[in-house]
Amino acid sequence: xxxxxxxxxxxxxxxxxxxxxxxxxxxxxxxxxxxxxxxxxxxxxxxxxxxxxxxxxxxxxxxxxxxxxxxxxxxxxxxxxxxxxxx
Amino acid sequence: xxxxxxxxxxxxxxxxxxxxxxxxxxxxxxxxxxxxxxxxxxxxxxxxxxxxxxxxxxxxxxxxxxxxxxxxxxxxxxxxxxxxxxxxxxxxxxxxxxxxxxxxxxxxxxxxxxxxxxxxxxxxxxxxxxxxxxxxxxxxxxxxxxxxxxxxxxxxxxxxxxxxxxxxxxxxxxxxxxxxxxxxxxxxxxxxxxxxxxx
Ligand SMILES: [Zn+2]
Numbered sequence: 001x002x003x004x005x006x007x008x009x010x011x012x013x014x015x016x017x018x019x020x021x022x023x024x025x026x027x028x029x030x031x032x033x034x035x036x037x038x039x040x041x042x043x044x045x046x047x048x049x050x051x052x053x054x055x056x057x058x059x060x061x062x063x064x065x066x067x068x069x070x071x072x073x074x075x076x077x078x079x080x081x082x083x084x085x086x087x
Numbered sequence: 088x089x090x091x092x093x094x095x096x097x098x099x100x101x102x103x104x105x106x107x108x109x110x111x112x113x114x115x116x117x118x119x120x121x122x123x124x125x126x127x128x129x130x131x132x133x134x135x136x137x138x139x140x141x142x143x144x145x146x147x148x149x150x151x152x153x154x155x156x157x158x159x160x161x162x163x164x165x166x167x168x169x170x171x172x173x174x175x176x177x178x179x180x181x182x183x184x185x186x187x188x189x190x191x192x193x194x195x196x197x198x199x200x201x202x203x204x205x206x207x208x209x210x211x212x213x214x215x216x217x218x219x220x221x222x223x224x225x226x227x228x229x230x231x232x233x234x235x236x237x238x239x240x241x242x243x244x245x246x247x248x249x250x251x252x253x254x255x256x257x258x259x260x261x262x263x264x265x266x267x268x269x270x271x272x273x274x275x276x277x278x279x280x281x282x283x284x285x286x
């Protein structure tokens with residue numbers, strides 16, 4: 001089903017709450033297959049107990065975020081590096 | 088009217104219904120998914136129990152269908168706050184699957200096609216509390232609801248009822264699964280509202 005996921009641009013709001021930069025333009029390298037591309041190009045699964053972003057090449061989990069009433073949990077084990085454009 | 092949950096839209100059925108705290112009643116069956124839906128054919132399907140000493144017990148679909156089945160009718164509670172009452176399933180009790188398995192483990196980690204995992208104490212899947220379910224409401228379990236077969240542990244939040252289940256690892260030590268490593272409660276009792284770590 002093609003409406004299972006959205007593109008990673010939808011991470012801008014939830015991650016904007018905890019990161020000081022626009023994460024969607026950062027370049028993430030997949031720890032599984034080494035694909036590198038903007039976070040905006042990840043596949044974001046939102047109809048779940050948390051946010052799960054997967055690599056469009058290998059479908060592995062690259063990023064997870066769970067927002068509880070008093071904390072945000074961020075798992076970026078699936079990202080080898082994040083290149084963040086800075087002026 | 089204060090006791091009626093916000094999502095309640097049933098007719099004449101809700102007055103004596105008691106839901107876990109923070110839950111609302113739904114009549115449909117929402118599909119939650121943290122990834123692409125695995126499409127596992129029955130010919131390729133296999134279910135494996137691996138003990139703490141590494142011994143494996145496996146069933147293919149034909150062998151699995153020859154096991155005695157049960158038809159539990161249970162209430163299910165999703166941590167995203169919907170509850171669905173009186174759901175009808177058919178499946179094999181874990182008491183049946185584990186009857187001849189030689190183990191002294193205290194914990195189980197269920198793992199699925201597609202990579203999902205979830206953990207619970209072994210005692211929570213014994214004594215008529217858990218099944219590997221392959222039919223829902225009289226029909227083969229659709230892939231979006233975890234078919235060909237899913238774990239069904241209705242007394243815990245529904246994320247513990249792993250869709251597309253592929254096997255169980257019996258463990259001496261607790262090993263947190265997919266959501267349990269990302270802020271969700273290790274045990275997940277809906278009646279004690281154990282949604283997140285620290286609840
Ligand atoms: Zn990848």
